[in-house]
Amino acid sequence: MTINILGTDYTIQTKKRSKDKRLDEMDGLCDDSVKKIILAHLDPEADSKQDLDAVHQKILRHEIVHAFLCESGLAENSDWAQNEELVDWIAIQGPKIWKAWQEAGAV
Numbered sequence: 001m002t003i004n005i006l007g008t009d010y011t012i013q014t015k016k017r018s019k020d021k022r023l024d025e026m027d028g029l030c031d032d033s034v035k036k037i038i039l040a041h042l043d044p045e046a047d048s049k050q051d052l053d054a055v056h057q058k059i060l061r062h063e064i065v066h067a068f069l070c071e072s073g074l075a076e077n078s079d080w081a082q083n084e085e086l087v088d089w090i091a092i093q094g095p096k097i098w099k100a101w102q103e104a105g106a107v
Contacts, residue, residue, distance in 0.1 A: 005064070006071040012037045012060070028059040030066035032075070061091035080102040 002011045010030075017023045017037055023040040030037050039059055039103065042052040049055045065087045074081035101107045 003064070005067040008071050010033060010035045010037055010067050012039070014039045015042050016041045027055075028063045029069065030063045032067065032070035037067060039063070058091060061094060062087055065090045065094075 001007050013018060014021065017040050022029055029037040035067060043055055043083060044052055069075040069081040080086055
């Protein structure tokens with residue numbers, strides 16, 4: 001799958017952890033050098049969470065936020081744009097913010 005991030009196409013891939021060592025310590029990553037978002041394949045028998053679709057969506061939103069920050073030039077020039085807590089907050093609260101904007105007629 002490919003998505004557009006501020007005019008740049010990013011490929012989204014899911015890989016088994018054994019196929020990409022970078023996924024040993026994380027569930028996903030954004031590699032802006034090659035314009036890829038890579039998500040770890042979640043295994044219902046190995047992962048502690050039960051709703052793996054919801055977890056997968058949260059991880060994907062997180063990595064998409066990273067891609068937006070990279071493509072906007074913020075990730076390279078600021079500490080806050082690389083802050084995992086802030087990126088997580090945006091990824092978790094984004095759907096709720098979008099819903100509130102829709103309800104208010106702001107989009």
